[in-house]
Amino acid sequence: xxxxxxxxxxxxxxxxxxxxxxxxxxxxxxxxxxxxxxxxxxxxxxxxxxxxxxxxxxxxxxxxxxxxxxxxxxxxxxxxxxxxxxxxxxxxxxxxxxxxxxxxxxxxxxxxxxxxxxxxxxxxxxxxxxxxxxxxxxxxxxxxxxxxxxxxxxxxxxxxxxxxxxxxxxxxx
Amino acid sequence: xxxxxxxxxxxxxxxxxxxxxxxxxxxxxxxxxxxxxxxxxxxxxxxxxxxxxxxxxxxxxxxxxxxxxxxxxxxxxxxxxxxxxxxxxxxxxxxxxxxxxxxxxxxxxxxxxxxxxxxxxxxxxxxxxxxxxxxxxxxxxxxxxxxxxxxxxxxxxxxxxxxxxxxxxxxxxxxxxxxxxxxxxxxxxxxxxxxxxxxxxxxxxxxxxxxxxxxxxxxxxxxxxxxxxxxxxxxxxxxxxxxxxxxxxxxxxxxxxxxxxxxxxxxxxxxxxxxxxxxxxxxxxxxxxxxxxxxxxxxxxxxxxxxxxxxxxxxxxxxxxxxxxxxxxxxxxxxxxxxxxxxxxxxxxxxxxxxxxxxxxxxxxxxxxxxxxxxxxxxxxxxxxxxxxxxxxxxxxxxxxxxxxxxxxxxxxxxxxxxxxxxxxxxxxxxxxxxxxxxxxxxxxxxxxxxxxxxxxxxxxxxxxxxxxxxxxxxxxxxxxxxxxxxxxxxxxxxxxxxxxxxxxxxxxxxxxxxxxxxxxxxxxxxxxxxxxxxxxxxxxxxxxxxxxxxxxxxxxxxxxxxxxxxxxxxxxxxxxxx
Numbered sequence: 001x002x003x004x005x006x007x008x009x010x011x012x013x014x015x016x017x018x019x020x021x022x023x024x025x026x027x028x029x030x031x032x033x034x035x036x037x038x039x040x041x042x043x044x045x046x047x048x049x050x051x052x053x054x055x056x057x058x059x060x061x062x063x064x065x066x067x068x069x070x071x072x073x074x075x076x077x078x079x080x081x082x083x084x085x086x087x088x089x090x091x092x093x094x095x096x097x098x099x100x101x102x103x104x105x106x107x108x109x110x111x112x113x114x115x116x117x118x119x120x121x122x123x124x125x126x127x128x129x130x131x132x133x134x135x136x137x138x139x140x141x142x143x144x145x146x147x148x149x150x151x152x153x154x155x156x157x158x159x160x161x162x163x164x165x166x167x168x169x170x171x172x173x
Numbered sequence: 174x175x176x177x178x179x180x181x182x183x184x185x186x187x188x189x190x191x192x193x194x195x196x197x198x199x200x201x202x203x204x205x206x207x208x209x210x211x212x213x214x215x216x217x218x219x220x221x222x223x224x225x226x227x228x229x230x231x232x233x234x235x236x237x238x239x240x241x242x243x244x245x246x247x248x249x250x251x252x253x254x255x256x257x258x259x260x261x262x263x264x265x266x267x268x269x270x271x272x273x274x275x276x277x278x279x280x281x282x283x284x285x286x287x288x289x290x291x292x293x294x295x296x297x298x299x300x301x302x303x304x305x306x307x308x309x310x311x312x313x314x315x316x317x318x319x320x321x322x323x324x325x326x327x328x329x330x331x332x333x334x335x336x337x338x339x340x341x342x343x344x345x346x347x348x349x350x351x352x353x354x355x356x357x358x359x360x361x362x363x364x365x366x367x368x369x370x371x372x373x374x375x376x377x378x379x380x381x382x383x384x385x386x387x388x389x390x391x392x393x394x395x396x397x398x399x400x401x402x403x404x405x406x407x408x409x410x411x412x413x414x415x416x417x418x419x420x421x422x423x424x425x426x427x428x429x430x431x432x433x434x435x436x437x438x439x440x441x442x443x444x445x446x447x448x449x450x451x452x453x454x455x456x457x458x459x460x461x462x463x464x465x466x467x468x469x470x471x472x473x474x475x476x477x478x479x480x481x482x483x484x485x486x487x488x489x490x491x492x493x494x495x496x497x498x499x500x501x502x503x504x505x506x507x508x509x510x511x512x513x514x515x516x517x518x519x520x521x522x523x524x525x526x527x528x529x530x531x532x533x534x535x536x537x538x539x540x541x542x543x544x545x546x547x548x549x550x551x552x553x554x555x556x557x558x559x560x561x562x563x564x565x566x567x568x569x570x571x572x573x574x575x576x577x578x579x580x581x582x583x584x585x586x587x588x589x590x591x592x593x594x595x596x597x598x599x600x601x602x603x604x605x606x607x608x609x610x611x612x613x614x615x616x617x618x619x620x621x622x623x624x625x626x627x628x629x630x631x632x633x634x635x636x637x638x639x640x641x642x643x644x645x646x647x648x649x650x651x652x653x654x655x656x657x658x659x660x661x662x663x664x665x666x667x668x669x670x671x672x673x674x675x676x677x678x679x680x681x682x683x684x685x686x687x688x689x690x691x692x693x694x695x696x697x698x699x700x701x702x703x704x705x706x707x708x709x710x711x712x713x714x715x716x717x718x719x720x721x722x723x724x725x726x727x728x729x730x731x732x733x734x735x736x737x738x739x740x741x742x743x744x745x746x747x748x749x750x751x752x
Contacts, residue, residue, distance in 0.1 A: 010370060013321070014307055025312050056497065063494035069316045069336060072370045 008073040011044040015070045032151030047153045084154035088132045091122045093143035109135045194223035194354040200330035208232045210242035214262020216289025219354040237636040241608040243273025248612030251595045256283040256337045263289040264302030275313040279599025283342035292352035306348045315343030324362040340373030341492040377508035382516045385487045390523035392461035394530045397423045402466010403432035404591045406510030424452040426467045428598040435587030445473040447580040450541035453740040464488045466510045469499040479739020489513045554724040558585040564709045569621040572610040574630030575601035577659035580730045582625045604633030614646045628654040638691040641717035650719045655726045663729045688719035695719040
C-alpha cells in the first residue's frame with residue numbers, strides 16, 4: 001500500500017542519508033522523497049511516499065524512523081485531511097501555430113508556461129500526482145523533450161474533521 | 174568548563190589555551206573514563222600527544238590490531254555496564270573497527286569510538302588515509318558525529334556518552350578531523366546540549382502492566398523469556414523476585430544468560446536453535462509469553478509460525494521498534510526492564526495456577542535433559558565445559574567467539590549471576606572472545622576470566638597475546654580445539670552430505686610454543702586424565718595461561734533446530750536419535 005509519511009528532522013549534516021539509508025537497509029521502497037526547511041530555524045521536513053506491504057511493516061518504518069536521534073516526529077498522514085502537492089516542469093515541442101493549442105490544453109490544469117523558445121515551451125504544473133499524470137498524457141502527442149518532477153510534499157489541513165463529523169449523512173434519508 | 178581536578182593533572186587548574194585534543198581529554202575525564210582501548214596513527218597524533226600530557230589520568234590499552242581494541246572495549250562494557258572507549262586513526266584504523274562496531278550494535282553494547290579524520294580542508298579529496306567514516310558507520314551505529322568545529326567538540330563528546338549509555342545502549346562514533354584536534358581554543362566552549370529527538374521512555378504505562386497482570390492471573394501455561402535487557406536494566410534481582418513469587422518458569426536467550434540463576438529450579442535454560450528441549454517446548458506450548466528485554470531473534474524463534482502459536486505475547490522492551498518487529502504482540506510495554514518488573518511486582522497480587530504446567534515441564538526436563546556420549550578414551554568438549562564450570566565454581570567470567578564452543582559454553586557453563594557472560598550473539602563474530610576477555614579482565618581484575626574460544630576464531634585475533642604479557646592479565650585462554658570450524662563442519666555434515674568444504678583446519682600452530690613465544694605459559698590437554706590433573710590448577714593460577722584442549726572433532730551440538738523448522742521440531746534430543 002502507498003503511504004505518505006512526514007518526518008520532522010533536525011537539519012544536521014547527513015540526516016537525509018540517515019533516513020534514506022535506514023529505509024534502504026530495512027528494504028522499504030521509496031517512491032519519492034522531498035525535503036525542505038520549515039518555519040522553524042534548524043528544522044526540516046521530509047515527505048516520504050513509500051510502498052509498504054502491510055500495516056506491520058508500516059509500523060516498523062515509523063518506529064525505526066522515530067529511533068533516529070535527529071528525527072523529531074514521524075506521522076503517517078495518508079488517512080488524514082491533508083494538502084499534498086508536487087510540481088512538474090515539462091518542455092514540449094511547439095511552434096507558433098501550436099502555442100495557443102497547448103495553452104488551451106494546460107489552462108484547465110491551472111498550469112503555466114514559464115519559458116518559450118523557437119521550437120519548444122516549458123510548462124509548470126503543480127498539484128496531485130494524478131492530475132500531473134493526466135497533463136503529461138495530454139502533452140505527450142506534442143513530443144515531450146524534457147521532464148522533471150519533484151516528489152510529493154504534504155501536510156495536515158488546518159482543520160481535521162472530527163470522527164463524529166465523518167458519518168455518512170445522506171440527504172435522501 | 175569545570176573539570177574535577179586530579180592532583181597529578183595540573184593542566185586542569187590553569188587557564189592556558191587548549192587544543193581540541195586537550196578539550197577531548199578533559200571531556201573524557203569528565204565522563205570518568207579510566208580505560209581507553211586505542212591505537213595511534215597520523216590523524217590522531219594530536220590526540221595521542223594530549224593523552225601523553227594527561228599522564229596517568231587514563232590507562233591506555235594498546236591492542237595490536239584495532240579490531241582487538243574494540244572487542245576488548247566491548248568486553249569491558251559488557252562486564253561494567255559503562256561505555257567502552259576506543260580511539261583509532263583515520264582510514265584503515267577506522268575501517269578495522271567496523272566488525273566491532275557492528276557487533277556492539279547488534280548486542281546493544283555502550284561503546285564510544287573516536288576516529289581521527291583527515292583535516293577539514295581535504296575531506297572529500299581522497300586524501301591519504303581518508304575513509305568516509307560517517308557513511309560507513311551510519312547503518313551500524315546508534316548515532317554518529319563528525320565534529321565540524323572546535324566549539325562543538327566538548328558538547329559532542331558529552332552527547333555521545335549520553336546516547337551510548339542510556340535507553341537501549343549502542344555504539345556511537347565521533348569522527349574528529351585532525352585540524353580540529355590540533356586547533357587552539359582560547360575560551361572553553363559550552364557543553365550544554367539538548368536532544369529533542371532522543372527521549373527514551375523508561376517508565377512503563379501502568380495500564381499496559383495491568384493488562385499483563387490480568388492475563389497472568391488467568392494464564393495456565395505462562396513462561397518468561399529473559400533477554401539481555403534484564404542485564405542492561407540491572408533487573409536480575411527483580412526478575413528473580415517476580416518469577417519466584419508467581420512460580421513462573423524462565424527461559425533465557427543466549428545473551429540473557431546470567432540474568433536468572435542457571436541452577437534455579439524455575440530455570441529452563443537457554444531457548445532457541447541449540448536450546449534445551451524443555452525451554453523450547455515451554456516457548457512452543459505456553460499460553461502467555463512474557464518477553465523481558467529480548468528481541469525475538471531468528472535463532473531463538475525458529476520458524477515464526479511455530480513460535481508460541483497459542484500464546485498471548487507480552488513484550489517489555491526499552492526500544493519500541495523491537496515490539497511487534499518479528500512476533501505479533503498483544504501487550505506491548507515500552508519501558509526499562511527494572512521499572513517494568515517493579516511495577517509488575519507492585520500490581521500483580523494474583524498468583525496463577527501453574528502447578529500442572531510446572532509438572533509438565535519437570536517431566537520434559539527429566540525425559541529430555543542435555544546429553545552427550547562420554548567415552549573415557551576421548552575428550553569431548555561438553556564434558557570439558559562442565560569441568561571448567563566445576564573447577565571455577567560457576568563464578569568465572571566467560572567470554573566466547575561464535576560456534577560450537579559458544580553453544581557448549583552456553584549449555585554447560587551454568588551462570589548464576591549477570592554480567593559474567595560475554596559472547597558475540599547477534600553478529601556472531603569469530604575472534605571476539607579473546608580480546609573481549611582482555612577487556613573483561615581489565616574491568617574486573619580479581620575475577621577468573623576464561624576465554625572459551627575455538628581454534629578457528631582464536632587465530633583471527635591471537636596477536637593480542639602481547640597484551641597478556643604486557644599487562645600481566647591472568648586471562649585463561651581455553652582453546653576448544655577440534656581442528657575444524659566446528660559449526661560449519663556440523664552444518665556440512667547435516668545439510669551438505671558431509672562435504673567438508675574448507676572447514677577442516679588440519680594445519681595449525683603449536684599453541685603451546687606460540688604462548689611461550691609471548692613469554693606466557695601454555696599447556697596441551699589431550700585426555701580426560703589431563704583435565705583432571707592439570708586444569709584445576711591452570712584455572713586457579715594468577716598467571717595468564719593458554720590451554721590447548723584437543724577435543725573430539727566429530728562432536729555435534731544438540732539439540733538442534735534445523736533452519737526453517739519450528740521450535741518443536743528439534744533433532745538430537747536423545748542419544749538414540751543421533752545417528
